[in-house]
Amino acid sequence: MVFEGSSAAISHTGKVRSNNQDSGFCGSNLFVVADGMGGHAGGDVASSLAVHRLKDLDHPFTSNADAERALREAIADTAAELIDTVARRPELAGMGTTVSALMMVEDYAVIAHIGDSRLYLYRDGALTQITADHTFVQRLVDSGRITPEEARYHPRRSVLMRVLGDMDPDPEVDTFIMPTQPGDRWLLCSDGLSGVVDDTHTSKVLGQGLAPGRTADLLLKQALDGGAPDNVTVVLVDVGGNHPLFSGTPTIVGAAAAPTGIDVPAARTGRVGGWFHPARQAANEPTHFEPSSEFLEELIEEDRRRARRRRVWWGIGFLTIIAALVAATFLAYSWTQTRYFGGADDDTVVIFRGIQQDIGPISLSDPYEDTGILLADLPGYQRTMVEQTISARSLADAQAIVDNLRPRTETVP
Structure with a gap:
């Protein structure tokens, strides 16, 4: 059954990055956001490969299980294609991409996710984050070591624990199936939006009930107003509702929409090697990387040191406040003794x-x-x-x- 609803997609380079490594797809039944990484060219290639591989699934499926299996196989095929691409183009080593995909099958949403792009559901005035970030700081949040608010500003918030890359032919992808209903609004976005615009402001925009295209524009504007330090990609899907789909033509945005989207020029040669990949070129404006186990241990120890420093400074601040209160009390009492x-x-x-x-x-x-x-x-x-x-x-x-x-x-x- 063809999905009945309306949708829109938009992508922007942002105010800091020199190129757009995000890609997005908005079809009749399938909706995808991919956030690429791995240097000036590598991120473009990775997200483009993912979108162009997955867009072939934009057709009706007879069952949820078939759709879920097709998403898993397509993402695994993308991983294999990334590995083959790096074998032909060694200068792209280390590239990868997040993938958040939503497929509508009758009254259900079939979801596949890897990385830190996000999928939200807005229903009955409430916004719910459906996917879990595969990041270092999310692991800290899950273990209770930091709060979600602290995670928003953590210096390692972009370190990915799972990513679709050129080193793992069998990536661990989250897939699940959820019921959906008329009036639902599904939001897929890269961290260029979720990392800048908090859930309260996102929910307020979604709650205005505007058409998907206008809503996506407003969300992008909020990200740009917030500085937009990263690429911003938004895909919005309404189930039923008051905004009919005027065109059934699929929309591709971001790097995948470029005529040269996949067959990009060779990346600049330079120093090869690094901590995370045996032949990884130093990334131009890197946003993400997948750490090795040794580096992950260093990240954990660094976070422990940061927590200890934070406790020390909190203690110093508390003692300073107490000392100031004692001094103020003493001065005030001394003054009363002159009256x-x-x-x-x-x-x-x-x-x-x-x-x-x-x-x-x-x-x-x-x-x-x-x-x-x-x-x-x-x-x-x-x-x-x-x-x-x-x-x-x-x-x-x-x-x-x-x-x-x-x-x-x-x-x-």
């Missing part, structure tokens, strides 16, 4: 040092001098003033105020 006022203590007038306010059970004043003036000897209005306290500018001022309260005795001639 004086007149008041009553039991049955006499007393000069107090401090201020009239208290902090809970803590008094900010104490008796400084008992004047010996009895409250009973004062007129009523003066007694009231004393009981309500009389502020003074200084000790001398307080003493002058008290002297004015002393009863006057007349001398008999």
